[in-house]
Amino acid sequence: MESYLVASTPMNFLIKLDKDEDDQSVDITKYRRIIGSLLYLTLCRLDIIFAVGVYGRFQDNPKQSHYVASKRILKYLKGTQDVELWYSKDYSFNITSYSDADYARCKVDPKSTSETCQFLGDQLMSWYSKKQTSVATSTSKVEYLAVGSCCAQLL
Incomplete structure (x- = not known):
């Protein structure tokens, strides 16, 4: 290598x-x-x-x-x-979270993927990417599941 x-x-x-x-x-x-x-x-x-x-x-x-x-x-x-990863000592305590999903993109099975990331101030605190356990029938259901994962990650 x-x-x-x-x-x-x-x-x-x-x-x-x-x-x-x-x-x-x-x-x-x-x-x-x-x-x-x-x-x-x-x-x-x-x-x-x-x-x-x-x-x-x-x-x-x-x-x-x-x-x-x-x-x-x-x-x-x-x-x-x-x-x-580097976190500075003087950061704000504002938590911002983003979520996204892609609808049935995997070729192996029709499951979608949820992605979330959380920021403390302007610095990345945590992220999450996982194949959803259920098969959604629409993009709005996929996004709803992703938002649920995002909220669970925040808690």
Whole structure:
């Protein structure tokens, strides 16, 4: 990995991963080692949690496209070794929260994703991104579930 170029993000959001049954299979042990190591690393690198969770869904039958995508996280980590969150001492106590959802974007199943982030003053305090547990039939229901997740996160 030392000779590889760095990546600016842990995932390429233009590429939508699916089961990809036609692609070439890869060594399942090697793929699981990468995902397992990255899962361990998420304890201190919260910025890769979502990407590791997405790639971890394909551990039962990984394909070449999943393997290449998981290596992107390693390239991202190589370029962000010195990145850290920093909170100043003089910040305001105004809490601002944002929520969003994408309606049935996942190719593997028709579930939507809820995303929220909370700011204390102008500094990020927490964020949340998770696939919704139920299948919504409209975009307004998806947004309603996302707002519910946002309120739960605030509490």
